[in-house]
Amino acid sequence: xxxxxxxxxxxxxxxxxxxxxxxxxxxxxxxxxxxxxxxxxxxxxxxxxxxxxxxxxxxxxxxxxxxxxxxxxxxxxxxxxxxxxxxxxxxxxxxxxxxxxxxxxxxxxxxxxxxxxxxxxxxxxxxxxxxxxxxxxxxxxxxxxxxxxxxxxxxxxxxxxxxxxxxxxxxxxxxxxxxxxxxxxxxxxxxxxxxxxxxxxxxxxxxxxxxxxxxxxxxxxxxxxxxxxxxxxxxxxxxxxxxxxxxxxxxxxxxxxxxxxxxxxxxxxxxxxxxxxxxxxxxxxxxxxxxxxxxxxxxxxxxxxxxxxx
Numbered sequence: 001x002x003x004x005x006x007x008x009x010x011x012x013x014x015x016x017x018x019x020x021x022x023x024x025x026x027x028x029x030x031x032x033x034x035x036x037x038x039x040x041x042x043x044x045x046x047x048x049x050x051x052x053x054x055x056x057x058x059x060x061x062x063x064x065x066x067x068x069x070x071x072x073x074x075x076x077x078x079x080x081x082x083x084x085x086x087x088x089x090x091x092x093x094x095x096x097x098x099x100x101x102x103x104x105x106x107x108x109x110x111x112x113x114x115x116x117x118x119x120x121x122x123x124x125x126x127x128x129x130x131x132x133x134x135x136x137x138x139x140x141x142x143x144x145x146x147x148x149x150x151x152x153x154x155x156x157x158x159x160x161x162x163x164x165x166x167x168x169x170x171x172x173x174x175x176x177x178x179x180x181x182x183x184x185x186x187x188x189x190x191x192x193x194x195x196x197x198x199x200x201x202x203x204x205x206x207x208x209x210x211x212x213x214x215x216x217x218x219x220x221x222x223x224x225x226x227x228x229x230x231x232x233x234x235x236x237x238x239x240x241x242x243x244x245x246x247x248x249x250x251x252x253x254x255x256x257x258x259x260x261x262x263x264x265x266x267x268x269x270x271x272x273x274x275x276x277x278x279x280x281x282x283x284x285x286x287x288x289x290x291x292x293x294x295x296x297x298x299x300x301x302x303x304x305x306x307x308x309x310x
Contacts, residue, residue: 013089047100163245
């Protein structure tokens with residue numbers, strides 16, 4: 001069964017301004033890598049805009065409408081916090097990023113794809129219910145998880161996150177619901193300062209495996225093999241969603257972990273196997289971080305290759 005690639009040109013129109021690391025060139029690098037002949041069988045789809053109803057399942061409606069109402073004049077971006085910016089095209093980009101994640105859920109639940117990768121921006125895992133932060137406006141993975149629950153009746157949904165930064169927003173949205181699972185490996189200490197092992201949610205449904213500056217592939221693989229994957233196996237999700245950040249790569253400028261491209265292939269293969277075991281192989285991946293363009297492109301390529309089971 002085929003794998004879907006979901007994206008939209010509007011995601012390139014989120015303009016963060018000069019010197020900001022979360023640029024449209026990131027998405028261009030990923031999409032260029034996925035134009036290689038080996039990816040010719042991808043089902044290429046356009047991300048729709050998420051509805052206010054979909055977004056309001058994880059964010060208050062007033063927050064959603066507030067973000068969607070921000071349309072600065074061209075060349076006059078609005079600074080929401082020290083890291084997070086909105087430009088003229090940001091509202092549509094954010095709505096399509098979350099909508100693309102929801103479409104990825106539809107693809108695997110309808111059965112026309114076994115796996116789906118939403119190559120979208122802005123990223124999402126730092127966005128808290130009522131607060132944009134860390135480059136993120138809407139929490140794309142969480143919106144997708146709740147879409148799976150409400151629209152498809154999937155009661156138990158897992159989001160796993162190998163971005164170098166902890167997904168504080170996703171954790172905040174999931175911690176009080178025992179049928180939602182969030183697990184993360186991430187550098188500590190690092191932004192945003194959350195993700196300690198004792199943060200476990202209401203039913204052990206939050207699993208954090210901090211890594212330390214200069215940790216590489218062996219420590220990363222041990223964290224997943226010894227801590228996260230056994231907990232995910234025990235949770236037995238009906239759908240698996242990946243927050244796919246590639247900024248733990250040794251070449252990335254925003255942190256100090258030392259993963260190689262092969263480590264991202266390995267973890268994707270492990271997660272595909274877990275999806276095969278528990279949820280009919282249905283796995284959704286949503287792009288998060290990754291700020292060295294060459295490392296990001298190469299890592300996303302091996303990630304999608306593993307989703308395609310090549």
